[in-house]
Amino acid sequence: MxxxxxxxxxxxxxxxxxxxxxxxxxxxxxxxxxxxxxxxxxxxxxxxxxxxxxxxxxxxxxxxxxxxxxxxxxxxxEASAQADHGQQQESAVRTQEQNHASSESALATPSSMLRPPSPLARRIAAEHNVDIAQVQGSSPHGRVTKEDVINYLAQGRQNSPSQPLPAIEQASGRSAAPTQAPAAPPPPLAIGPQRGREERVRLSRRRQTIAQRLVEAQHTAAMLTTFNEIDMSAVMEVRSRRKEAFKERHNISLGFMSFFTKAVVGALKAFPRLNAEIQGNEMILKHYYDIGIAVGAEEGLVVPVLRDADRKSFAEIEREIADLAKRVREGSVSLAELQGGTFTITNGGVFGSLLSTPILNAPQVGILGMHKIEQRPIALNGQVVIRPMMYVALSYDHRIVDGREAVQFLVRVKELVEDPETLLLEG
Missing domain, CATH: 2.40.50.100 (RNA polymerase II/Efflux pump adaptor protein, barrel-sandwich hybrid domain)
Known part of the structure; x- marks a missing residue:
């Protein structure tokens, strides 16, 4: 049946x-x-x-x-008993053959068989005629990712001769016979697509949704952005002084995200409309702090949620963010962990961004953008000094958040980060 x-x-x-x-x-x-x-x-x-x-x-x-x-x-x-028996025998023979092969060769069963390759990895492999079973997965579960396929292709190019043989000759192992010089290519068409110079790739489901929601966010919200800059000297000094003891005690590195998460929570408590959403003609004020942390993944940006961030210690925040980011990139994060955030933090600085305008993660009405830290000259106490500075951006929904609130919110984040000791009280 x-x-x-x-x-x-x-x-x-x-x-x-x-x-x-x-x-x-x-x-x-x-x-x-x-x-x-x-x-x-x-x-x-x-x-x-x-x-x-x-x-x-x-x-x-x-x-x-x-x-x-x-x-x-x-x-x-349902499998019949006879079929089951035959399959068991076939499986046992296959296992013996695999064990025998692995004992004679360094090429064991590819790690891509441990977990299915990601869709993007399969797509890239197919486009370049790569047998994805030969690609070694680098993730803990053996999953082959886009980076694994790209690295495999790069390694193949390094190992190939400067004058590669035609594909058929290479596959057969025969030397390529001398050939006549190729005929001159036909002149390019005056109009229309360039043949052989374009490819058509179907957008992934996630990429389609990201595109749709970003456009919707811009069309449905009165989105504005305000900017400020933060002197990161104090935070960097604390990290430098405490990082070894912190990692030894908590088995996790002390990064910037815990400081900014704490600062955001403190600012949200002071300006609660940034922690709200609009439903029809009502504004829903949320008295809990589930902070979305944007993570770059193969198929696009994913925003797992750090629940009850106000109740977590620095170590708990760092540990949970690291775990969520790792599982996002492995594709093992659950849907429940991506839903219900009240405010989002995105860090373009890890990719080298100096300044950008983040787009709201609807239905949230606020998102904080962090950026690259750069040594810049600033005026301090009447003198020009060099300090590690970071530009920060707050995009907000002007329908319920006034410009005054947005500016004061961002100033509060700045104050808390520049004086980390206050985070123990305010965050």
Whole structure:
């Protein structure tokens, strides 16, 4: 008797997804809890697992299909006892062969088989005719990422001769015979696309959603941005003086994010409208502080949420942010961890950005942008001194946040960061 493989509930406000790839083929034996298919949603990729032992009888929805919650993806049938026995024998033989091969060769089973490669990694590999099974995954779970494929391609170029043989000759191992000089290329077309110089790549589901929501944020909110700069001397001095003891005690490095998270919480308490949202004709003031931390991932920016940031210590904030960022890049963060933030912090400085205008993460009405720290001359007590300075930007929804509040909020963040001891009281 067949069991239907259905699209599970994907999380708050997510009603559909795209089939990224099937991890099993028709006829493959599967065990209960084993991943069958990977779905690409607006925020994260979701694996659909088998609810029973059996055989994948039929694949109904193919890669690239858009599916809704509850749709049937495929059929899972019961395996006969004889088939199970035969598969067990085949599996045992395969295991023996793999063990034998690994004992004679340094090439063990590729780590990409431990966890499915990311959709972007598969796409890049396909575009460059790379067998992704030969790419070694660098993540703790063995997942092959975009960077792994790029590094594999770069390594291949380094190892190739300066005058590469044609692909067919290289594959066969034969020397390339001398050939006549190629004919002159035809003149380019006056109009139209440049043949061979363009490629068409389907936007990932997450990238489509990011584009849609960023445009919506600009069209639905009265978004403005105010700027300031922060002298990072005090924070850098504290980090320099305390970093070794902090890491030894808490097993985590003391970074800038904990200082800014604490400062944001302190400023939100002073200016609560930055911690609100608009629902119809009402303003919802939130008396809790779930701070979104923007993380750059393969398919675009993801914003996991640091819950109850006001109740966490510096060490707890650093540890949780590091864990969330790691799992975002591995693709193992849950949907629940991406929902319900009240305010967002984004740090373009890690990529070298000196100044930028962050876009609101709707329905939130405030987002703080951090930037690169640079040594700059400033006037201090009548003298010109060189200090490590950071530009900061606050984008806000002018529908409920006045310019005065926004400026004072950012000034409060500046005051708290420049005097870190106050964070113990205000943050």
């Amino acid at each position: 067949s069991a239907e493989i259905r699209v599970p509930t994907l999380g708050e406000s997510i009603v559909d997804a795209t089939v990224a790839s099937w991890l099993k083929s028709e006829g493959d034996a599967v065990q209960r809890g084993e991943a069958l298919v990977e779905l690409e949603t607006d925020k994260v990729n979701v694996e659909v697992n088998a609810e029973q032992d059996g055989v994948l009888q039929k694949i109904i929805k193919q890669s690239g299909d858009v599916v809704a919650v509850g749709d049937v993806l495929g059929l899972l049938g």
